[in-house]
Amino acid sequence: MAKLDLFKFVPFRLNRLAAEVSAALSSEYQARYGLDIPEWRVIATLGFRNDACSAQYIAHCTRTHKSTISRAVTALMTRDLIERVENASDRREFRLRLTQRGHALYEELIPRLLRKEREILSCLSAQERKDFAGLLGKIEASLELVQTSKAASETEAY
Amino acid sequence: MAKLDLFKFVPFRLNRLAAEVSAALSSEYQARYGLDIPEWRVIATLGFRNDACSAQYIAHCTRTHKSTISRAVTALMTRDLIERVENASDRREFRLRLTQRGHALYEELIPRLLRKEREILSCLSAQERKDFAGLLGKIEASLELVQTSKAASETEAY
């Protein structure tokens, strides 16, 4: 007779852990800066890259639906945290980038989030953290969640 | 100047990985059996425990909101997959358990899900899988997502 212990079932554990970790982080960007998760992902993507990029690019690399990104972009523009400029070579898309205010928010938020991440992982030794990152990477690669060298060049096209 | 690479940021990676793994599994319980995630959690909890338990217990141990569980219970009852009996000693709560049909579905579904889990983790060696489970466990424990011996006895009260 088949049995499945939810508490030992990796998919369930990942779901629960991700939800818990997200909740812990949201107190930073949500409560303090009024950003929801999609908005934070837009800010994070634009802040990390120095060049402007399209909404589609953000949707692809954060694995978020394009309509969700579209709404986040609208909200962030009305708050003057990002701006968009027309792309002369392709008038369908817009190039997005942080405004000065957006940059300031990014600079203020990032250290807080990195501190939270350290807190959450502080139960692991340095070696264990490294191992954990490596194992996550292997699973991501096998699910094609990360860019192989081939896929990376395709991503550039976005 | 602070920077944060989303692709190396563990909270983001956990979210993305959990979403991807869930999507891979949902093709089993969703497409084939018409169960959504909350419904599957109710089935899984009832199938694993031999005794009947309350909706509140399921909500607590799967970390799902009680209103979500309530809806899942209603849906599963109309499909005759679970049944509930009054609890004479506390008439506020109901004891839930799988019906025969529910048991049959459980027996059919579990091997499929376990196979999927194996597939997803097949990119890791046996030792790596063990390590990964152990590291997950440490993080869960530090976030109090799992029952310590003390918390376990409290859980019994549900």
Added chain:
DNA sequence: TTAAGATAGTCTCATTTGCAACCATCTAAA
């Protein structure tokens, strides 16, 4: 016994989000 507070479960409401239709624009092939 009574009253205050806790708890189980349901229900309504508001929010979030994915889907898909849609428009504008681009690309490629006839």
Added chain:
DNA sequence: TTTAGATGGTTGCAAATGAGACTATCTTAA
């Protein structure tokens, strides 16, 4: 060219879900 199909982005709609009010019931202490 012209046309068919692909792509970027927006929006309306529906489904899912959490918050919190609410009822019924239980518990505890005055």
